[in-house]
Amino acid sequence: MGRAPCCDKANVKKGPWSPEEDAKLKSYIEHHGTGGNWIALPQKIGLKRCGKSCRLRWLNYLRPNIKHGGFSEEEDRIICSLYVAIGSRWSIIAAQLPGRTDNDIKNYWNTKLKKKLLGKQPKNQQQARRVCHKNQETKESKDGNSLWPTPPVPADQFDQVDHHVSDGRASIRKFLTTLGGRFSCNYGAEHETPLASFLGQQHLYRSSMDSIEPSEQVNSFINGCSPSGYHHILQGRSEIPVEFNEMFCGNSVKLEGLDCFFGVGNMVGESNGTSTSGSMNWNEVSPLIYPPVVTSYQGMQQQYLPDELVHLLGAQ
DNA sequence: AATCCCGCCAACCGCGTAACT
């Protein structure tokens, strides 16, 4: 049957917005609001635009107090922290950064922040495109370090990560500690959301990871993860996005506590691309590399996220 | 000076889902 189009595509203008269109939309919404119906809005104003397009334009550019560019270090840190915690939920991340839009944050992450973090990787990964383009075979491309093996993991073998679950909580604790350092609770700062407070003190760029202990809050989060919940996380409702997986794999720095995610002997430096699926034990390889289809975000929220985050997600 | 290449970002597209009938 197919989906009904949201507007008459033939009669709708696409592409960049003109100042006149911006002015019409802005003026109308400021005086009358959206009327709760974006689809009808363009007709009311006399704009030949799709309702979705109007909504996007308003949310991303025309509404008051929108900031563009100039992300601060603090904002960087919050974005990174939240990305580690919840993945590419840009709207949720944007909700923690007043004046920022999900689109802006998404673009910022994809074009700058991700590279800033991945910049710690060997250069061959960053320059692969350029090098390939010039048909130059570099030393790095030969050493195999950039070739993270990518065999498929049969769905029925995910169960075999169960043996990790016994020490899973300890590993998650160690993992979060390694990633973020001290997760302390520091509510009360003005204009600080609980979530920003919860995550804001992570230090992703710590050079030393000795003698850091997770806070009570993190411990309670971790302890709140049932074994099945931990299994669920391992199975790919992974809150550790692929980029970070790649970052760690490509990083020569040994990250303690990641064994349960990467598998003994497969984490750093040993996946040199010379292995074959026949010689590697893929049950030991992180399922985070192959995130399966998400089936129940709602359920995950309720079971595996801290109360603060669940509350925020629920309040959306 | 011309061309190529790449990064950035505004905008679009399609899907999931809530709300409504």
Next chain:
DNA sequence: CAGTTACGCGGTTGGCGGGAT
């Protein structure tokens, strides 16, 4: 309860500008 509609979200695309060759 099923079907329909609209919203909101995240992934992707395409045009533009600037740097490199």
